[in-house]
Amino acid sequence: MxxxxxxxxxxxxxxxxxxxxxxxxxxxxxxxxxxxxxxxxxxxxxxxxxxxxxxxxxxxxxxxxxxxxxxxxxxxxxxxxxxxxxxxxxxxxxxxxxxxxxxxxxxxxxxxxxxxxxxxAPASASHGVPPVEVETPEERIEASFRQLDEALTEDLLTAVLSLTPARFEQLIVELLLAMGYGDGRAEMGQAIGKSGDGGIDGVVNEDKLGLDAVYIQAKRYAPENTVGRPALQAFIGSMTGESATKGVFVTTSSFSKEAQDYVRRVQQRVVLIDGPRLARLMIDHGVGVKVDQTYVLRSVDANFFDIV
Known part of the structure; x- marks a missing residue:
């Protein structure tokens, strides 16, 4: 049927x-x-x-x-x-x-x-005209891809929230390695998993001797649980104790404006990654996702038909 x-x-x-x-x-x-x-x-x-x-x-x-x-x-x-x-x-x-x-x-x-x-959506799809009548086939494919991609982002964050705190910390280490930190080698990253707010959850060494390292804080929070300035202060305090200059603070939720403003003013270089950005990085670097189907769009090769 x-x-x-x-x-x-x-x-x-x-x-x-x-x-x-x-x-x-x-x-x-x-x-x-x-x-x-x-x-x-x-x-x-x-x-x-x-x-x-x-x-x-x-x-x-x-x-x-x-x-x-x-x-x-x-x-x-x-x-x-x-x-x-x-x-x-x-x-x-x-x-x-x-x-x-x-x-x-x-x-x-x-x-x-x-x-x-x-x-x-493309500007041509406005003015109350049904998209199917004004969009090209390529535009419709792009629109469908966006919708599937957004659904994947949501499903991915739901899956991440189901992880244990220790597995989430390991996930962030794996993501940084997949992004090229530590030359992508597993032995260059480690999830530490210290208990207590502000503790260092992981570290990725950017060189073999560990002279340059990126310290990680990972907070697996529900979407409504915003990360505020105190959490960032605690993390940077821990970094100071390790004489660290680079850090990545990752959360499945979001950061308050005060937290974002605070990070811009500190000496240490700290990158904030919220839930949507985390999902996007995981998708872009193939962490926790797989290719379901590949569609190949072909066009005429004009050079092939050129008369020399």
């Missing part, structure tokens, strides 16, 4: 929200009930995306959940696990006939998310 006969991801939004409300936390938890509700055959359930990496129905459930997350109807609680929010519960109490993008447009969080996409 073709993918077109499967329910579209918007058609899955309401049943998926209802299932999450019933504590079906993962996509796998939702699959059996989705099969029953839509009377899907085993062949339809097993149908794969062109990449062969995932079933089509699982992919559509994932995207239904992703869109509702941006509206604030569901929220992640662990890697791949979601729960319904008060907003989502309020919507179900209203007994909607369906949930689609039009319904989601009524939520400020969703509006903010879509407005960010609009700012990144």
């Amino acid at each position: 073709s993918a077109q006969e499967l329910p579209r991801f918007e058609e899955l939004m309401l049943p998926v929200l209802e299932l999450i409300a019933e504590h079906r936390k993962t996509v796998a938890d939702c699959l059996p009930e989705i099969q029953k509700r839509f009377h899907l055959t085993a062949e339809q359930m097993d149908e794969l995306l062109p990449s062969g990496k995932q079933t089509t129905i699982s992919n559509r459930i994932h995207w239904a959940r992703n869109y509702m997350k941006h509206a604030g109807l569901v929220e992640p609680i662990a890697r791949g696990q979601y729960k319904i929010t008060p907003l989502g519960q309020q919507l179900l109490v209203q007994k909607p006939e369906k949930i689609d993008k039009t319904v989601l447009e009524g939520y400020p969080l969703y509006q903010a998310w879509r407005s960010q996409d609009a700012e990144k």
Whole structure:
């Protein structure tokens, strides 16, 4: 059977929200009930995306959940696990006939998310004209890539938050090595894992003798837990105790303005990496991610057809 006969991801939004409300936390938890509700055959359930990496129905459930997350109807609680929010519960109490993008447009969080996409879209896609009519195929591919990339960033941070503090510290050391510090050699980096605020969590030696080193502080915080100036002061105090001049402070959340201003004024060179930047660096340097599918776009080689 073709993918077109499967329910579209918007058609899955309401049943998926209802299932999450019933504590079906993962996509796998939702699959059996989705099969029953839509009377899907085993062949339809097993149908794969062109990449062969995932079933089509699982992919559509994932995207239904992703869109509702941006509206604030569901929220992640662990890697791949979601729960319904008060907003989502309020919507179900209203007994909607369906949930689609039009319904989601009524939520400020969703509006903010879509407005960010609009700012990144080509100027020709504005003025109320459907993007499919004004965008070139290349532009549509770029827009789809951005959406997938943003979803990967969010999923990656959720996965990072599920790590233990010790594994998170080791991850940051691995990331710096992947970025080329210490010539990328594993023996040049070490997670220290001292307890207590302000302690040095890791170090990467930039030379074999350890004469030049980058000290690391890693804070695995929830998004709403902003890192303030006191945490930076404690870290720089620890660096001073080690006679260190270079440091990297990494958090899965963000830094307050006071913390950012403070770092600009200190003698030591300290780089701040917040959650979004951490995810981007991990993606760019292949840490914690893998290539799912590669698409090659070809064009005519004009030089080949030049008449000499």
